[in-house]
Amino acid sequence: xxxxxxxxxxxxxxxxxxxxxxxxxxxxxxxxxxxxxxxxxxxxxxxxxxxxxxxxxxxxxxxxxxxxxxxxxxxxxxxxxxxxxxxxxxxxxxxxxxxxxxxxxxxxxxxxxxxxxxxxxxxxxxxxxxxxxxxxxxxxxxxxxxxxxxxxxxxxxxxxxxxxxxxxxxxxxxxxxxxxxxxxxxxxxxxxxxxxxxxxxxxxxxxxxxxxxxxxxxxxxxxxxxxxxxxxxxxxxxxxxxxxxxxxxxxxxxxxxxxxxxxxxxxxxxxxxxxxxxxxxxxxxxxxxxxxxxxxxxxxxxxxxxxxxxxxxxxxxxxxxxxxxxxxxxxxxxxxxxxxxxxxxxxxxxxxxxxxxxxxxxxxxxxxxxxxxxxxxxxxxxxxxxxxxxxxxxxxxxxxxxxxxxxxxxxxxxxxxxxxxxxxxxxxxxxxxxxxxxxxxxxxxxxxxxxxxxxxxxxxxxxxxxxxxxxxxxxxxxxxxxxxxxxxxxxxxxxxx
Amino acid sequence: xxxxxxxxxxxxxxxxxxxxxxxxxxxxxxxxxxxxxxxxxxxxxxxxxxxxxxxxxxxxxxxxxxxxxxxxxxxxxxxxxxxxxxxxxxxxxxxxxxxxxxxxxxxxxxxxxxxxxxxxxxxxxxxxxxxxxxxxxxxxxxxxxxxxxxxxxxxxxxxxxxxxxxxxxxxxxxxxxxxxxxxxxxxxxxxxxxxxxxxxxxxxxxxxxxxxxxxxxxxxxxxxxxxxxxxxxxxxxxxxxxxxxxxxxxxxxxxxxxxxxxxxxxxxxxxxxxxxxxxxxxxxxxxxxxxxxxxxxxxxxxxxxxxxxxxxxxxxxxxxxxxxxxxxxxxxxxxxxxxxxxxxxxxxxxxxxxxxxxxxxxxxxxxxxxxxxxxxxxxxxxxxxxxxxxxxxxxxxxxxxxxxxxxxxxxxxxxxxxxxxxxxxxxxxxxxxxxxxxxxxxxxxxxxxxxxxxxxxxxxxxxxxxxxxxxxxxxxxxxxxxxxx
Numbered sequence: 001x002x003x004x005x006x007x008x009x010x011x012x013x014x015x016x017x018x019x020x021x022x023x024x025x026x027x028x029x030x031x032x033x034x035x036x037x038x039x040x041x042x043x044x045x046x047x048x049x050x051x052x053x054x055x056x057x058x059x060x061x062x063x064x065x066x067x068x069x070x071x072x073x074x075x076x077x078x079x080x081x082x083x084x085x086x087x088x089x090x091x092x093x094x095x096x097x098x099x100x101x102x103x104x105x106x107x108x109x110x111x112x113x114x115x116x117x118x119x120x121x122x123x124x125x126x127x128x129x130x131x132x133x134x135x136x137x138x139x140x141x142x143x144x145x146x147x148x149x150x151x152x153x154x155x156x157x158x159x160x161x162x163x164x165x166x167x168x169x170x171x172x173x174x175x176x177x178x179x180x181x182x183x184x185x186x187x188x189x190x191x192x193x194x195x196x197x198x199x200x201x202x203x204x205x206x207x208x209x210x211x212x213x214x215x216x217x218x219x220x221x222x223x224x225x226x227x228x229x230x231x232x233x234x235x236x237x238x239x240x241x242x243x244x245x246x247x248x249x250x251x252x253x254x255x256x257x258x259x260x261x262x263x264x265x266x267x268x269x270x271x272x273x274x275x276x277x278x279x280x281x282x283x284x285x286x287x288x289x290x291x292x293x294x295x296x297x298x299x300x301x302x303x304x305x306x307x308x309x310x311x312x313x314x315x316x317x318x319x320x321x322x323x324x325x326x327x328x329x330x331x332x333x334x335x336x337x338x339x340x341x342x343x344x345x346x347x348x349x350x351x352x353x354x355x356x357x358x359x360x361x362x363x364x365x366x367x368x369x370x371x372x373x374x375x376x377x378x379x380x381x382x383x384x385x386x387x388x389x390x391x392x393x394x395x396x397x398x399x400x401x402x403x404x405x406x407x408x409x410x411x412x413x414x415x416x417x418x419x420x421x422x423x424x425x426x427x428x429x430x431x432x433x434x435x436x437x438x439x440x441x442x443x444x445x446x447x448x449x450x451x452x453x454x455x456x457x458x459x460x461x462x463x464x465x466x467x468x469x470x471x472x473x474x475x476x477x478x479x480x481x482x483x484x485x486x487x488x489x490x491x492x493x494x495x496x497x
Numbered sequence: 498x499x500x501x502x503x504x505x506x507x508x509x510x511x512x513x514x515x516x517x518x519x520x521x522x523x524x525x526x527x528x529x530x531x532x533x534x535x536x537x538x539x540x541x542x543x544x545x546x547x548x549x550x551x552x553x554x555x556x557x558x559x560x561x562x563x564x565x566x567x568x569x570x571x572x573x574x575x576x577x578x579x580x581x582x583x584x585x586x587x588x589x590x591x592x593x594x595x596x597x598x599x600x601x602x603x604x605x606x607x608x609x610x611x612x613x614x615x616x617x618x619x620x621x622x623x624x625x626x627x628x629x630x631x632x633x634x635x636x637x638x639x640x641x642x643x644x645x646x647x648x649x650x651x652x653x654x655x656x657x658x659x660x661x662x663x664x665x666x667x668x669x670x671x672x673x674x675x676x677x678x679x680x681x682x683x684x685x686x687x688x689x690x691x692x693x694x695x696x697x698x699x700x701x702x703x704x705x706x707x708x709x710x711x712x713x714x715x716x717x718x719x720x721x722x723x724x725x726x727x728x729x730x731x732x733x734x735x736x737x738x739x740x741x742x743x744x745x746x747x748x749x750x751x752x753x754x755x756x757x758x759x760x761x762x763x764x765x766x767x768x769x770x771x772x773x774x775x776x777x778x779x780x781x782x783x784x785x786x787x788x789x790x791x792x793x794x795x796x797x798x799x800x801x802x803x804x805x806x807x808x809x810x811x812x813x814x815x816x817x818x819x820x821x822x823x824x825x826x827x828x829x830x831x832x833x834x835x836x837x838x839x840x841x842x843x844x845x846x847x848x849x850x851x852x853x854x855x856x857x858x859x860x861x862x863x864x865x866x867x868x869x870x871x872x873x874x875x876x877x878x879x880x881x882x883x884x885x886x887x888x889x890x891x892x893x894x895x896x897x898x899x900x901x902x903x904x905x906x907x908x909x910x911x912x913x914x915x916x917x918x919x920x921x922x923x924x925x926x927x928x929x930x931x932x933x934x935x936x937x938x939x940x941x942x943x944x945x946x947x948x949x950x951x952x953x954x955x956x957x958x959x960x961x962x963x964x965x966x967x968x969x970x971x972x973x974x975x976x977x978x979x980x981x982x
Contacts, residue, residue: 047569047903048897048902049540049542080818082526085526085527085528086526086527087526087528089524089525146526148823148824149526149529151817151819152817152818152887153532155816155817155818155819155891155895156894158890158894158896158898159894159895159898160895160898176898178540179538179539183535186528186535187528202829202831203831204831205832206833206834209786209833209835209856210834210835212785212855212857213834213835217785218683320782320783321683322675322678322679322682353615353619354615354619363668369672369675369679389675391671391672391675418620422619422620425621425622426622428622430622432571432641436572437902
C-alpha cells in the first residue's frame with residue numbers, strides 16, 4: 001500500500017513538474033520561407049561561438065527506380081566536387097572534355113554489356129583503347145580542376161562537414177565558427193544551383209568500394225540487404241541506399257544529372273541554421289544568396305505501394321561470421337496513429353535494462369549477445385525490426401522462439417501501468433534532452449519539415465501520452481502475425497549455427 | 498672585380514624573382530576570389546578556466562569537484578574520473594578492471610539489488626553508466642534537475658557500495674566469451690587488434706582477451722580491485738547544469754562526505770618498449786576488399802614536437818579531404834573509399850602512427866605502394882606554404898568545434914588535471930600550432946616517420962595478394978583461430 005502511494009505521488013509530481021518545466025523553457029526557433037519555396041528554420045543558441053547549418057533535400061534512395069539504384073547517394077558524393085566557379089580555374093574548358101568523356105564511357109559500357117548476352121565476347125583491344133583515351137582526357141581535365149576545393153575552403157575556416165543519404169532524404173551539414181555564416185550561404189547556394197558533376201567516373205569507383213565495405217564484407221550489411229530485398233517486393237525500400245553493384249558501375253553522368261534536375265530545387269529543400277547566429281543576419285544572407293535560385297516543379301509523389309505480404313518469408317545468408325537474426329514486420333507509414341504504440345512497444349521490449357527482451361534473453365537466460373527492437377519509421381512504410389545474436393551454445397532457433405513468446409504476451413496481457421509510465425517519463429525526458437542540444441536538433445526539425453510539412457510535428461509527446469495499454473494489445477495483434485514477418489538468418493559458412 | 502660582383506647580384510636578383518614568381522598562384526577559382534573579400538568579425542571566446550568559469554572545490558576527504566551552473570534546461574550532467582585502469586594489472590588479471598567497471602552499474606549495490614537499481618534509474622529517466630579502461634575509470638550521469646537527490650544517492654551507491662552480484666558476473670563473463678568468439682567477424686576488428694599486438698608486443702596496450710585468464714577471475718578479484726582504487730581522494734567529479742551550488746554541495750556532502758580517504762599503493766605502470774620489430778602479416782578472410790593498416794610506434798603527450806607532428810599528420814592523411822593520402826589514393830585513382838592516417842599525440846605513453854585503408858583485392862599492392870611513397874615524400878620534400886597555411890587555419894579555426902558543449906570543456910580540463918598535464922594546455926594550444934614552421938614539419942617527418950620499419954597488417958584474400966606483397970618483405974600468412982571453449 002505504502003509503495004503504491006509513494007509511486008502515485010511521484011507520478012503526480014513528475015507530471016506536474018514537467019508541465020511547469022515546459023512552460024519555463026523557451027525553444028528559440030524561428031521560421032521563414034523564401035519566395036522560391038525554400039524553408040528556413042533558425043535555432044538560436046549562444047553557448048559556444050559555433051553554428052551548425054544544413055540543407056536537407058526531400059529526396060532519398062526511395063525516389064530511385066530500377067537501373068539507377070544508388071543515384072541519390074552518388075549524387076551526394078558528387079555535390080562535393082564543386083560548381084561552375086568552385087573547384088575549377090576554367091569551367092568552360094572542362095565542358096567539352098566532360099562531354100567527350102561521357103561519350104567514351106558510354107562506349108565502354110556498351111562493350112561490357114556484351115557479357116550480358118549469350119556467347120558475348122569482350123573486345124579487349126577496344127577496351128584498352130577506350131581506357132587509354134579516357135585516361136588522357138581525365139588528365140587533361142585535371143589541369144583545370146582545383147582538387148577538393150569545397151572541402152579545403154570549409155576546413156580552412158575550421159569547418160567540419162559531411163553529408164548523408166537516407167531512404168527518404170539527403171542532407172548536407174557543416175559546423176563552423178559563428179563568424180562564417182556568409183561563407184556557408186555562398187557555398188551552399190552555389191552548390192544547390194550550379195553543381196558540376198566532375199570526376200564522375202572515379203567517384204563512381206569510390207562508391208563501388210564503399211559498397212564492398214558496407215554490404216559485401218560486413219555480416220550485418222549483407223543480412224540487411226537480403227532482408228530489405230525480400231521483405232519488400234515492390235517498394236523502393238527494397239534497394240540498398242548505396243545501390244546495386246551493377247547499377248553503380250554502369251551509371252552515367254546523364255542519369256545522375258537528370259536526378260539532380262528533378263529533385264534539387266529550393267522548393268524541395270529545408271535549410272536549418274542552429275547555434276550562435278542572429279536571425280536577422282541569417283535572413284539577410286539567405287535572401288542575398290538563395291533568392292534567385294528558381295523553383296522547379298514539385299516532384300510527383302511516388303504511387304508505388306507495397307502489396308500486402310501474404311505469407312511468412314524466411315531467408316538464410318551464409319557468411320564467415322557468428323550467427324545473427326533479423327526479423328521484420330510490416331507496419332504503417334510515418335505519422336500513422338499506430339506508430340506511437342509501436343514505438344512504445346519497441347521500448348518495452350528492448351530499451352534499457354528493465355526492458356522485457358533484455359531481461360529475459362540477457363539477464364535471466366543469458367542466451368543473447370545482443371537484442372534490439374525498433375520501429376523503423378520511413379515516409380512510405382515502416383518496419384518493426386527485431387535483431388539479435390545468440391550466445392553460444394544457444395542457437396538462432398532458441399532466440400527466435402523466445403521473441404515470438406514475448407510478442408504473444410503483448411497480444412494477450414495488458415502492459416502494466418508502471419511499464420507504460422516509465423516509457424512516457426523517458427519520452428518526456430528525452431524531449432528535454434533533445435532540445436537542449438540545438439545542433440543535433442537541427443536535423444530532426446528538417447526531417448519533420450520534409451516528411452510532414454511542419455517541423456513543429458517533431459514534438460510528438462501528446463501523441464505518445466495518449467497511447468493506452470489497450471492500444472498496445474490491439475496493435476500487437478494487428479502487426480505481429482506470422483504472415484506479416486520476414487525472417488533473415490545469418491549462418492556460419494557451411495550452414496553451421 | 499666590380500663587374501663580377503654586380504653580375505652575381507644580378508643573378509641573385511633573378512633567382513629570387515623567379516622563386517617569387519614560381520610561388521605565385523596560378524589563377525585560383527572565381528569562388529575563391531569572391532570568398533577572399535568576405536569580412537569576418539573577430540570571435541572573442543575564452544576557453545573556460547578553473548577559478549573563473551568553473552568552480553573547483555576540494556572536499557575534506559580529498560574528493561575534487563568541478564562545478565558549473567547552467568539554467569537553460571532542467572538537466573544536470575555529471576562525469577567522474579577515477580584513477581585506476583587495466584594498465585595497473587598483471588596479464589592474468591587484466592580483465593578484472595573491465596569487469597569491475599561494468600559491474601559497478603550492473604551488479605547491484607548494498608542498498609539496492611540490481612533489479613531495484615535498474616528500475617529506479619529507468620523510471621526516473623536518469624542514466625548512470627560506468628566503465629574502466631586501460632588508463633582510467635569513469636562514471637557518466639544524466640539527471641533531470643528535479644531528481645538530484647535521487648541521482649546522487651544512486652551514484653554514491655554505485656561508486657561506494659557495489660556488491661558484484663555473482664550471477665551478473667557470470668553473465669558478463671559469458672558476454673566476453675561471446676565477443677571472443679565473434680572477434681574475427683569483421684575485417685576491421687581483426688586489423689586493428691592485430692596491429693596493436695604487433696607494435697606493442699607484450700605491453701598492456703597490445704593485450705587482447707585471454708579466455709583462460711578470464712574464466713579464472715572471481716568475484717573476490719573484483720571486490721579487491723574496487724577496494725583498492727575507489728576512494729574519494731582518487732576521484733574528480735565534474736557537475737554541470739541546472740543546480741544551485743549551495744544546495745548541490747549539501748547533496749554531495751550528504752552522499753560522499755563521510756567517505757573516508759585512503760592511501761593507495763599504485764603499481765608501477767609498464768613502459769612501452771620502443772624497439773621496432775616490423776612484421777608483414779596477412780590474415781585470410783573471404784572478402785573482395787583488403788583491410789590494410791600499416792605503421793609503427795610514435796610519441797606521447799609530453800613530446801615537445803607534438804605540434805609539428807600534428808600538422809605533418811594533418812597534411813599527410815589526417816586532415817579532411819585535401820590530405821595527400823586521400824588525394825592520391827581516393828580522389829585520383831578511386832582505389833579506396835576510406836584512407837587516412839593517424840599520429841596519436843595524446844597518450845600517457847607512446848601512441849602509434851598508422852595509415853588505414855580499404856581497397857578491392859586487386860589494388861592492394863598498388864594502394865600500399867602509393868601510401869609508402871607518400872610517407873617517404875613527407876620526409877624528402879618540404880611541405881608548401883599553402884599546405885602549411887591550410888593545415889594551420891583548419892586546426893586553429895576548428896579548435897572551438899572540438900568542444901561539443903560547455904560540459905565537454907569541463908571534461909577535457911578534468912582530464913588535464915587527471916594526467917598531470919599543464920592546466921593551460923588549451924589556452925596555449927593555438928599559439929603552439931602557430932609557431933610551427935615548414936622546417937619543423939620536415940624535421941618531425943624525418944625523425945618520427947619510419948618507412949623502413951613499417952609493420953603491415955592485411956585482412957583479405959591471402960592467396961590473391963601474397964604474391965605482390967612479397968615485394969615488401971617476408972610475408973607471414975597467419976591463421977585466424979576459431980574459438981574453442
